Amino acid sequence: MTVIPTTTGEIPFKAPGTDKPCKTWYKIVGDIESSDKTPLITLHGGPGAGYNYLTPLIDIYTQYKIPVIFYDQIGCGQSTHFPERMGDNDFWTFDLFLSELDNLIDTLGLREKGFYLLGQSWGGVLAGICATSRLKGLKKVIIASGPASLPLYVKGTKRLLSRLPEEVRKVLEEADRKGDYESPEYEKAAGVYYDRHVCRLEHPYPEDLQASFENLKADPSSYITVQGPSEFVITGWIKDWEGWQDAHKVEVDTLLLNAKYDEVTDICVEPWFRHIPRIKWVTFENSSHMAHWEERERYMQVVGEFLASSGQNVR
Template sequence: MSDITTGTAGFVVGGETYQTWYKVVGNLKSGIRPLVTLHGGPGVPHHYLSTQDVLYKINSIPVVFYDQLGCGASTHLPEKGKDFWTEELFMDELDNLLTHLGIADDFDLLGHSWGGMLGAAYASKRHPAGLKRLVLLDTPASMALWDASCAILLEGLPKDTQEILKKHQEAGTLEDPEYKAAVALFYQRHVCRTNPWPNDVLKSFAGLEEDPTVYNIMAGPNEFYIIGTLKTWSVIDSLHTITQPTLIVNSRYDEAQDICVTPLFENIPKAKWVQMGESSHMPFHEEPERYFKVVSQFLTANYSSTM
């Protein structure tokens, strides 16, 4: 695709300047409102979300990708601890990038997993005037609900797999190959069900493995054993302040089961909820045709003030 530009935005934190890497697919000066994507993790680089450029191909919507601080092509800071890696940091980084790109007064947001958590927090706590529409993909309203959701899914694993996971978590032997194999089974069922995984997904997970600093500190060792700083995270109490039309998407086999996303639907005033029938945590890879139809229609529809 020829309409691609890449660059970095200087981001000042505590007197130090770091770099946020970004890629724009399309023309930000085209007059069509751009879509800014927020990847998951935290700390899983943007590559797995790259197929969102389909929205540019079919609707000419400029799509912005970026690697959040601490991963991918942005500045890595493995020496930083939990006091540095906060929700506020990533909201500040988003503000900085929007200003750098000159789109802070008119943009849409699409957040996946942790990116959806960030997007919901940003919309409900910062109240950005330029944000017009919000897409929350496979996103929990709180980590307590995520834990409950994953507990349900873990009960669906073979008994011996459940016992292996419990044994190694209690012993702290999370690098044991037996434990990692059991984690991989969960991921095959509930993170991405395509076989094999798409190259973009593999590239993102390779990036996470290369530098797991942010993920380990904020989340934990894997998707279902949350022991990091996000363990008590919740956005439920501020969801009612989101004024933008919001699309919520989750899937049948998703880590974000219905109990995770129901508060999003019940508390965001202008919310639409779509469930994907044959996907897990990455419907844009698992059911791309239906997924892109749903998201495309949402982003291009004319909504009244009483959606």
């Protein structure tokens, strides 16, 4: 049985806007010191989901020998939590999460060696910002089910909601009118949407995927502040974000991923494709928002070949 080299640790982090001592928990699969391969840093979704559900990306190491770096973003998992900052728009900012990523990159000594980024969902938003801001050391970026526009994301989810059974829509609409997103009836109706457009695997979900959903329940401070009470009720400060407006500034090869049944629909990822100069777009035909679980083998092949290529397969 092959032993996969794995390292875990904690990095001190001076979070903007607080004097509270902070730490970022991380896991490295592979050896970034001895490997001649550029490592892949993963950015999880939520915000607040934690790294757990991205663990299938270990396959990128086992199949392509590319070291993979996971970490729990501030506010979730094994990193420092801030439940007292629920609703604090001045704290839960892009700058907070990007400063944490910068700190991770510098502490691990990757600025000069270089690195790849894969961001999924909210992590895809962060990855897009890193690419548009020309983050030093970034060699390639993968935006996986990360919207380029939140208004277009909302437009897409409204279309998906309109196709749900009438009795489900009525429950969701009533919850909107009351502002009650915690009733058993609402959770059951929302579950229909999630089973169609977030993850189409049969229940029970794999443990790592369940762990990320539990992270969001245990401490939703960042999620509710940034996004809102659910995947399709966007009341947080991100609701007006239009990341595609800076997409023309991206200088690195980019891989754009989403799926046929994805809650991140074509309408909200297409602006990335239209404005990023060197980009390839792949849509998984049998998946929703968790294609790295739902079509794991093909997903890893697409990602691995993109990272291993010299760039001739992008536009």
